Amino acid sequence: MISNLKQLKDRTLAKIFSKNPRLFRGWAKHSTFMRFTNIPWTPLKRNIRNSRLALITTGGVRLTSQPSFDMLDPNGDPTFREIPSTISINDLIITHNYYDHSDADKDINIVFPVERVQDLKTAGDISDVNHRHFSFMGHILGKHIHTLMNDVAPRVARMLKEDCVDIVILTPA
Amino acid sequence: MGLIQRAIEAAGMSTISISLSKEITRSVRPPRAVYPGFPLGHPISFPGQTVRQLSTLRLLLKYLEEMNMPGTIIELDLNKSSEQK
Incomplete structure (x- = not known):
């Protein structure tokens, strides 16, 4: 109840x-949000047209076969879901109660442009789409902030680095 | 989301994000962000508008290439742009 x-x-x-x-x-x-004075910076290593791109969304996107994000913990859910980049959008679903995703339910590309980045590759704007993207549920508070900053996000960063990803586009919701 | 972006950038990849709240972005200070002016739940634009979605992504790539000042937030008003469906 x-x-x-x-x-x-x-x-x-x-x-x-x-x-x-x-x-x-x-x-x-x-x-009140986390406040930083320093800003990390990595210059582009190569031309965008020669770059491999990955997506990260905090829109609560997941495969229908993957476990749901936790909507009951008031501090949110700091876990992530790995999304194969060639997945059919019919196999994706959104679990997120902290934004109105009724439009994204009609076309998931508006929060997670998984089809559009393939279009970018086809058009030659980028060289490659990474074989996987990553999704989070972006309502992270309290103790989960520490988990996200010091464990989960660096782990995803290492995975993208292992994939030789050059550039990453991040979309909130 | 800025916290994740900062970790990715710190690991050696160039990142750019959509901002839906300038207040939050100014506080978290990701390396590169674009505020497109779209409503919450619509970072890349609207359902079925594939050309407009592509345009938003191409703008992100353009700014990713051009930005050379850490912490830059590009403010746009794409929501008032004419429909490009």
Whole structure:
């Protein structure tokens, strides 16, 4: 019962923020986020046309065969899902109660442009699409922030590095 | 998402992200970000608008190539652009 109420509250808030950008901006202005002074920087190693690209989304995208993200933990779910880049979009689903994904349910490319990056390769804008992309559920709070920063994100970075990925596009939701 | 982007960049790959909140992006300070002006839940644009989706991605690649100042946030107003379906 309590879990149902939580999910209903989260989905209702997501719809309110989606329909009222000013409310969302007000919430963001008065909220506290991680604050950094330094900025990591890696210059492009080669021309974009000769680069291998991977996608990362925090839109809660997963394969229908993969476990759902945890929607009951109020601090979110810091785990990730590996998504094969040649997957049919019919095999993808979104689990995320913190934004209104009704439009993304119609066309997942608006949060996770898995088909469009293949179009970029076909058109010659990039040299290659990595064989896998990665997906997170981007509502991470409390103790999970430490897990994400110090364990999960560096692990995904190592996997992309092993794949010889040059460039990464990240999409929130 | 900026936390993940920072880890990827620190590992030696060049990254660029979509920002849906300038406030959050200014705080987390990812290396490169583009604020397209699209509503929440629509970082790349709208369902079925494949040309517009591709245009958004090409803009990201263009800025990825051009940006040379860490922490840059490019602010655009693509939501008011004419439909390019």
